[in-house]
Amino acid sequence: MSERVIDRDYVTKVNQQYHDAIVDKYDERFEASSPDVVEWTQAHIDRYVMPALDLVEGTPRAIDFGCGSGSMEGYLRDRDLDLLGLDISENMLARARERFPQWRFEQADLYSYDPGQKYHLVMERAVLHHLVDYMPLVDKMAELTLPGGILYLGNEPNRLAYKYLSPLAKLWRQTINRYRTDDTIDRLGDADFEALSEYHLFYGDGIDALALKERLHGHGFRRVEILFSLREIFAAVEEAYPKVRLNAWTPDPIRDHFRLSRNFTLIAQR
Numbered sequence: 001m002s003e004r005v006i007d008r009d010y011v012t013k014v015n016q017q018y019h020d021a022i023v024d025k026y027d028e029r030f031e032a033s034s035p036d037v038v039e040w041t042q043a044h045i046d047r048y049v050m051p052a053l054d055l056v057e058g059t060p061r062a063i064d065f066g067c068g069s070g071s072m073e074g075y076l077r078d079r080d081l082d083l084l085g086l087d088i089s090e091n092m093l094a095r096a097r098e099r100f101p102q103w104r105f106e107q108a109d110l111y112s113y114d115p116g117q118k119y120h121l122v123m124e125r126a127v128l129h130h131l132v133d134y135m136p137l138v139d140k141m142a143e144l145t146l147p148g149g150i151l152y153l154g155n156e157p158n159r160l161a162y163k164y165l166s167p168l169a170k171l172w173r174q175t176i177n178r179y180r181t182d183d184t185i186d187r188l189g190d191a192d193f194e195a196l197s198e199y200h201l202f203y204g205d206g207i208d209a210l211a212l213k214e215r216l217h218g219h220g221f222r223r224v225e226i227l228f229s230l231r232e233i234f235a236a237v238e239e240a241y242p243k244v245r246l247n248a249w250t251p252d253p254i255r256d257h258f259r260l261s262r263n264f265t266l267i268a269q270r
């Protein structure tokens with residue numbers, strides 16, 4: 001990588017360019033849209049998020065940080081919600097507006113955005129690992145969550161896996177992820193995104209889920225669930241090698257509880 005100052009603004013710009021460039025491919029990514037992943041995600045939203053929304057009098061307020069093309073909104077589409085999605089990529093936002101005309105989607109930098117009110121549901125999915133420093137955003141999201149409300153941090157890279165399974169990272173980059181890397185370099189004409197905008201593909205150190213849990217207890221969250229899942233990485237392998245049906249072959253207790261899973265989701269109630 002060339003010598004550059006890696007600061008928030010630069011990484012935000014790379015994120016914007018990267019996500020603007022890949023928007024037409026983004027929703028097709030089997031990793032997020034495979035039936036195994038969708039079923040798992042919906043089950044957890046139904047179990048942890050919906051009951052909290054059911055208790056709200058009137059229309060609950062929800063905010064999605066880094067909403068992209070509206071992946072989280074897909075799981076909430078049948079709910080009566082006052083929902084605001086924020087993202088830096090106009091192309092991703094355009095797609096979200098097209099898919100969910102009932103909700104608002106605005107361009108904003110997540111670091112500086114101040115909504116001026118609190119929410120019953122505060123969420124992000126697959127965003128923290130795109131940031132240089134994610135803790136300020138976690139703190140902000142925690143403070144924006146109303147008492148009884150839900151904070152959802154979805155599909156983030158698990159530091160334990162990054163620490164103990166790092167030899168697999170090299171293999172991953174050279175094989176399964178190669179097609180994505182090549183495609184994006186073609187589109188952007190710049191390889192920096194590998195280091196800056198795709199931290200999660202074993203390029204960074206991952207995120208410490210237990211540290212996040214402690215932090216949220218400090219913010220007054222009473223219930224914090226950490227959910228490990230192998231489903232996304234299995235789906236990514238299946239996308240590259242359709243005959244390798246890892247999700248079908250792996251028993252649920254392993255694929256849904258393996259502590260060294262590449263991804264985790266954290267759901268907390270205040």
Ligand SMILES: C[S@@+](CC[C@H](N)C(=O)[O-])C[C@H]1O[C@@H](n2cnc3c(N)ncnc32)[C@H](O)[C@@H]1O
Nearest residue numbers: 012015019066067068071087088089109110125
């Ligand atoms: C991997 S995508 C996830 C999108 C969506 N949440 C999903 O699950 O499909 C990460 C998103 O974060 C957005 N993003 C990254 N840094 C941002 C920042 N500083 N401000 C606003 N959006 C940002 C990107 O534009 C991108 O749409």
